Amino acid sequence: MTILALGVNHKTATVEVREKVAFAADQLEVALQSLTQLGHVSESVIVSTCNRTELYCHLEQDDLTPVIEWLAAFHQVPVSELNQYLYQHADEQAVNHLMAVAAGLDSLVLGEPQILGQVKQAYQQAKEAGTVGTIFERLFQSTFSVAKDVRTNTEVGQNAVSVAFAAVNLAKHIFSSLSKATVLLVGAGETAELAARHLSEQGVAKMLIANRTRSRGEALAATVGGEAHSLSDLHSLLPQADIVISSTASPLPIVGKGLVESAVKKRRHRPMLLIDLAVPRDIEEQVGELDDVFLYTVDDLQSIVSANRKQRETEAATAREMITQQAAAFSAWLRSLNSVDLLRRYRQSNEAVAEQVLQRAMSSLASGKRPEDVLQELSTRLTNTLMHTPTRAIQEAGRQGDVTALAAYQKLIKN
Template identity: 50%
Template sequence: MGILTLGLNHNTAPVSIRERLAFPAERLHHALQGLIQLPEVREVAILSTCNRTEVYCGAETPTPHETLIDWIAHEQRLRREDFQPFLYTHRGADTIRHMFRVASGLDSMILGEPQILGQMKTAYQSAAEAGTLGKTLGKLFQHTFTAAKKVRTDTAIGSSPVSVAFAAVRLAQRIFDDLSRQTAILIGAGETIELTARHLAENKIGELIIANRTYDKAHALAQQFNGFAISLSELPKHLARADIVVASTASPLPILGKGSVESAIKARKHKPMFMVDLAVPRDIEPEVEQLRDVYLYTVDDLRNTVEENLRSRQEAALQAEEIIDTEVDHFLAWLKAQGAITTIQDFRKQAETLRDEALAKALQALKSGRPPEQALELLAHLLTNKLTHTPSIQLKQAGIYERHDLIAAAREIFQLKDGT
């Protein structure tokens, strides 16, 4: 059985295309059931995230991707020409390597990001629950998780932050030993603020407040992370509560001025405040940096750290590729061995049948009154003759027709030494 990947990701397709091919969690079971009904498909799983949609397929025919494309067009109500130019296909060893690289974060928008491994495990679980995983894909997913864990353990691929949001939270951890006792105010509701909120929540921030010009957007984001929302007009009233402030909006003018921050510091009785301005143009007036008890960092301050860490991850990625090469070879060896499984099973069944026939005759000899020694000799004689009869005939024919390759194979299979 062949294995293949059909999909698109952030490198091949814009978000307007990616979102049209995405499979929400509530539709995934239905989609998997539809795919497994296709004539060529024997096993299938779907990985669907904001940055990629991929179908992993085990199929009898070598190239069922045309059928898969037709199915996607029908399922997502799209024309083939709307999305086909953005697709890629991997087969055999390329599929194995691709899945290992994806799970290890080597194919992610942010090199080495860890979330994709969890998403890959969710894809596996969804396919398992839908009953669309078989022996080959099931084993491939398990080996994928093993390879990704080995990359994480043996390299520094995920040890250094490579997003400004992650770098901001990591810096906050250095300033405050225990984030669970701190309050954070995030200004904005875009992707950077969402990522910052996620990192803070993962590090168990004590209290999270989202401030945004549009209250509904702030409220929707705050709900995801057990925080609460305020409008920008309410910000001065809450600012003194903040130990951590991270701002990232599209405002053309600063949102926080020196005066409002100075008032907040006084209300805090000069308890330190950590501030990060990730916006361009700035959301926090540069003069705020002059205030005592305020630690203000800009996106440029963090970018140097991010670039240095990215270089570190790129070096780790080279090590990761070597690990993946080895793991691909291991899985290919397992896959190739499966081709001999049926032959081995048939050979064992044949041997067991011959054994049972010989044993039946030996038992009959015992019942007839022959001594046990003679019955055992009969059993050994019959079993030896039955097991060697067919191979001996085939080897004689090989000699007659000069099938030296077959004779050499027999010597290797039976481990016959020269002269035996």
């Protein structure tokens, strides 16, 4: 009996490889059921995101080869090609890995919160497909519990660790709320897109996007609910903007002191926050000399990001200790399910009860009690003592609606 974690992620495979083995949402039910039909896979959950594809399987034997062959065949990728990107963990290491993934400790951005929701969704889809049983039910509930504890009791997910996120956090500190702010994004590349998504999550009132290529600006605007403009419109857009975040690939500054000075006058000196994420700079350094203008560069934000990364790493060490303890506790529970150990402990427990009741009966006989009374007392006491624990277990299963446990108890009392 083995718990297996098998997959590829951003550390082991390029995006092209990850795309080859990703599971679309409409494939998951068929994939999960196909996987459990291999014969020795009794339970399975598939986690598939842009950064990872992982199979979690409860195996009846230790041979992992059929699972690897199944994954390769399902996606029509040669096993020889797939093997060079795969990692695998077994038993307690697999449990530890799953818990670390759910807590955001194995993510591209340390501590990112989205992965927990993705793992929960994967578990729910597997439940609906009928591939989660008693072992994985306990495993994933333990995983969600420790991930929640990590979020609650550490700061591994706190503070910005990307310049785009840091820029938005800076804007939140200067403007207590972004719900009434107008933001101008200059550029529509990867950094601008990341900033736009963070701004959208903060409920920014209005987002203007100015880009050299209008079509790319329109594509980003459609994604985040903004307005697309060309760079030639900057003179009319700047006076509207409370916050300007610029991140183009221009070799020369495109936002000059004169342009911003004119915008401030039209705004009647309402303050403006300008954040320059570009290298080389998009915004002239002299803009920072203007009254009512706050200018920050990528270097200002990088120092914040660097300090935050160190803080997250420190918190991650605490989180890993929490996960190690929870993984060990789950593994101990799993080992307790071993039938040989269970039978031995069950026999020892009953023998101890019988010995205790017998000694009490022998004492009663020695004190002169009638043998018939002693035997009756022995029978009643032995029956009640042996029935106590199973009775409480059946009652608790009934209260919890645990039909799996009730079905197992039913087998014990069949004639």
